[in-house]
Amino acid sequence: MTDNLQTNKQKIHQLSQALYNFEPATVKKHLVGLFADDAKVQLCFPFENLHAGIGLFEQALLPLSQSIPDLERRDTIIISGPTDKGEQWVGCCGYYCGTFTHPWLDIPATGHMVSMRFHEFYKFEHGKVVEFQGIWDIPELMMQANAWPMVPSLGREWHVPGPASQDGLSLEPWDKRLAQHAQQVVTDMCVALGNYATGGVEAMQLDKYWHPRCSWYGPSGIGTARTVAGFRNWHQIPFLNGLPDRVGDPHAGHVFADGNYTGFTAWPGMHMTVSGSGWLGIAPGNQKITMRSLDFWRVEGDLIRENWVLIDMLSVYDQLGVDVLARMREFNKARY
Secondary structure: OOHHHHHHHHHHHHHHHHHOOOOOHHHHHHHHHHHHEEEEEEEEEOOOEEEHHHHHHHHHHHHHHHOOOEEEEEEEEEEEEEEOOEEEEEEEEEEEEEOOOOOOOOOOOOOOOEEEEEEEEEEEEEEEEEEEEEOHHHOOOOOOOOOOOOOOOEEEEEOOOOOOOOOOOOOOOOOOOHHHHHHHHHHHHHHHOOOHHHHHHHHHHHHEEEEEEEEOOOOOOEEEEEEEHHHHHHHHHHHHHHHHOOOOOOOOOOOEEEEEEEEEOOOOOOOEOOOOOOOOOEEEOOEEEEEEEOEEEEEOOOOEEEEEEEEEEEHHHHHHOOOOOHHHHHHHHHOO
């Protein structure tokens, strides 16, 4: 199994290199060869379900490259590992970047370099990708184009960095001991978060699992928070106030680890009702929604030092009856 994990990770490294030196024919060839013909491909709103590798190329990557002709993909984390169910996944995150010269999804072009964060997860069977889940931080691109039409973020909006330890792209063989430790720390933390419903904030024991200088890198629209206090102020308190019945089960998704990193993917991974004080500036209407969240954690010792989180924010707004892309077009009419 260890050899398979290493081979799977190497294949995504090779895909990353093809996307770094983006040439349409080469990228298309890589994707068609990498994905099974019947692979399940799920990309964030508004793309949703695509047909295997060819759909991911023709409907998502190719149009993006036509709007950003010097498109580069820059990975900061690539990890591979088995889940408790024996599935083999590779998870990666980083940026698509380049010069934004033509509108994309009606986002106005800037003529300047832009970057759009991504989290992508690939499930392998017999050397082929049979399932893909990906979130691109489209709101981040809107913000760089001064075209974001929704509420401002509570956290810090900036260019989220790669790991402080600079080891997110390691090709070292899978280490069972390290991986199990990193996964256990994260799983125990996630289980403790679920104690909020019966024991409140204290029952979540955040200080037990998070480093005093932890960084939580949320999606654009929420932003980055520093330290446990920052995490609580800029994400957790507004989140729990607006979605008090939120339910997330770390065992219901796909959890795997590699070295000091743990990845989690689910489509969706949480269920909740928008009530309480509302969320994202939208008044509570008791709407039931789901949430797609693809996450990476880096463990130092026995504590979580960094956490990269992408939520499909446009899908959340869509479930609430808000067409962000249509609102953006109205918001930016005078620019066309």
